[in-house]
Amino acid sequence: RSSQFKNEKILTARNSNIYNKIPALKFMISKGYNAIRMGKNETKKIIFNDPNIIDYAISNDRSDFLDIYLISKCEFMISSNSGINELPVLFRKPRLIVDYYDIPALEFHPLKLMIIPKKFKNLNTGNLINFEEAFKKRLNYIHINSKVNELGYDIIDNNELEIAKASENFFTLLNDGLDLNELLYNQKNYWQNIEKYFGFKNKNKTIICPDFYSNNLDLFE
Secondary structure, eight states: OOGGGTTOSSOBTTOOOGGGGHHHHHHHHHTTOOEEOOOSSOOOOOSOOOTTEEOGGGOTTOOHHHHHHHHHHOSOEEEOSSGGGGHHHHTTOOEEEEEEOOGGGGGGOOSSEEEEEOEEEETTTOOEEOHHHHHHTTGGGOOBHHHHHHTTEEEEOOOHHHHHHHHHHHHHHHTTOSOHHHHHHHTHHHHHHHHHHHOOOOTTOOEEOHHHHHHTHHHHO
8 A cells, every 4th residue: 555545645654665575575476476566546666577576556457356356366465554455355365464553453354364563663762662652652543654753753664674574474374384373372462462452352363473573572572
């Protein structure tokens, strides 16, 4: 999702940078996949040429019906925090959602799901804050970046390396190479805070990307 989707003039927390996902696409292509970039009202081309990447979002053939058809035939989706990532649920497709922000909606994400959330930075100190502080401040309920800035915080997107490592972890998950119960146990503090501040349990067994979690333990503990 980008600002072009609804011709937005403001920065919103749900948007995500497609170019941060190029290394992840390269990894999946190396595993034999073809990638189709979804999107609507996009005008910027992907600045990376590869016959295995189809920039469908800027194609004249793009349509809402074809969106649904293509997703019904995909093996999985790597997406940002956008409405289109709900379509794979209809077809029982696994998802990796990067730049995840809408924490209150996690309750409604079923199936095999891995996420990496956006971070928050204290503008006064320049330091990242832990997720529990963000939950206490209810920052995840505010979707306009400038409104978060007014409270003294900034929203930090996932970078190329984080997304690339998440794609590797997700590929391992798809091939049953991760122990979900062990990961959920290791990540229990985060999910307990979700229940504490948002009022729901992680009944769908959503997991944080293991590498992202281990590399940011101070934000989760």
